[in-house]
Amino acid sequence: MEHSPLRVLEFYSGIGGLHYALMSSGVEASVVAAFDINTSANHVYRSNFPRTPLCQRNICGLTVEYIEQLRGDVFLMSPPCQPFTRQGNKADDKDNRTNSFLHLLDVLLKLVHKPGHVLIENVQGFEVSATRDHLITVLMKCRYTYQEFLLTPTQFGIPNSRMRYYLLAKLTPLKFHFTTTDKPMTILPDGIDGITEPCVAPLCNFIQPMSCSEEDKLLVPPEVLLRYASILDIVQEDSTQCCCFTKAYGHYVEGTGSVLQCNSDGNLEEAFREYLLGGKKSADSLVKLRLRYFSSAEVAGLLWFPAQFQFPCNVTSKQQYRLLGNSLNVHVVSVLLYRILFNDCDKTT
Template identity: 45%
Template sequence: MMEPEAPRPPLRVLELYSGIGGMHFALKESCIAAEVVAAIDINTVANEVYKHNFPNTYLCPKTIEGMTVDEFNRLDFDMILMSPPCQPFTRIGSQKDVLDPRTKSFLHILDILPRLSKTPKYILLENVKGFETSVARDNLIKTLESCRYTYQAFLLSPTTLGIPNSRLRYFLIAKFRPDTFCFQTFNQILEHFPDHDSTDLKLTEVSSLNQTLSTDGNKKEQNNSESCADNSKSQANETLLYKLETSGHVKQKQNQDNNLSMQMIQDFLEEGLQDPSPYFIPPKFLLRYALILDIVGQTCRRSVCFTKGYGHYVEGTGSVLKTASDVELALVFQSFETISEDEKLTQLSKLKLRYFTPREIANLHGFPPDFSMYYVFLRKFR
């Protein structure tokens, strides 16, 4: 009689750019037998949150580019999780790519990887859309191939999981050979999770993807538009109905709200919010930015990407919530251009617009209920 196979020891995981612990929480949710042996980040605020949620994990407040090969080797890790700085690749940034000093740490990792005494079995990288066409990404692929990794890239959004928030991101997973992927595709990016029972995988070739990243398309995506560039151009020529909305914009949002595969915003709202007053939008912001706010209701099934400036800035930083469920948005903005500022403010106040709370944003980003934002997040609104 054969003896049962001994259980494998947990994977030793190195978490680079650990931030507030999003990768760590995802690792826990995956139910993979793994232990984060070290987390590395220099952001002091993020480190406070990380330590509060993972007090038993070794957290190293050090620059990655300041770490030597010997220091990495001593950690003896099997897997790397990392989300390098996205500013060099984001569409609204300077797009300096590898010329941006913030890529220095990532390039250091690529330099270190071939020189490690033990090659990690697995690597997971996350970054913004735009990274897939960067020189930094080309350097990553060259390093992976030279180190005998097989890899697969994805462009995925929380909407893929039914979460009503558009946050398109680039992911790459790599396995040290001879491990491979059963859904391996070469020079292609999967745009949804692979289905082993389906051959109808939606693929985007990297070469054709370059052609679609036009300036107009990028601007539309920043405003949570997932339509093609042709639709964007035709909508631009339509008559404005209210706010800055054309019939095309309204129809697109209605289609999103009618998509039953998405959960409603109300499923992600903070229960028992005692005092919402710190989150209500100040009157001066309402008057100045009313026409460009992305306003969603509790029964909507969509919201735009939240950015670092949310709560401090209004334009392009994320959706705001209409808490007055019995007030129609279109009626509030009727004849908006012809009334006085006092009348505008009276109309806008009927909507009871507020920012999403830190807990609600965490919910929309997939953080579990036991994630604690600690006091540091509240500084944004106090």
């Protein structure tokens, strides 16, 4: 029997990570509406998905009647993470940035045509929040079966640490093909492939060739090395892990992402020894290592955005890093969609 494509509503669409994950999953589905209030993110989204209806409006203003008319079979969403992140204020449901997600949950309760499938992505820490508890209460009232996960791309062979919370839900009578638990799973259920740990690819697979002048523009400035060298996470091309890239990457140092050692002949331990023996007055030994930031294209690659993804030419480097820092890993979400959430649907691949 021929099926119509699933109608997908993409909330907090950002730069299109969820959309790319859906495409990669091979599920017969179409994004019929995307929603985000961020003008910079929407500019990038429109550039990459010009045919997708994109609504730049506050999600709190979406009515039950409006969502009902869209007849969404699938809800994909990545709500603001700042109320739950370890670097944020952890105000949880008291943070105004949570209001739109709480509004969506209220809408979901009142919908007659509820989506058969739901995927939610957020940061680690969401799983112990009051907002999460409210989410579970709503899902139970609406007769959804759900499973939560805490997963990082290194478990999928990608050399980037980015632990994230995922919730997948199916509306009764749809059900998962494994026994669900009331605690987040930290690995995929038995019998589900797609995970490749511990065979993690080296960073050289994601590093783009560039000229010396292009490389020079990404070098960590000597004054930054002099002040922050001790807290830099320095990786090499053969490394199989780098730190999570945040929206402040390239402008703040601590906890925002790794830097790459370009001079492979340089000895990192010896350079730091000289730096410390010099009374931290000179960063000359570290400068010789040619430590640079990852380019935004390389960060996008580590987040598994496809080669065709592009930033419009008028999006600044700072904006690119900020938008990527707020995005998700496309491959991890794609595996969750294909192997778990949509296992009961026809695939195109």
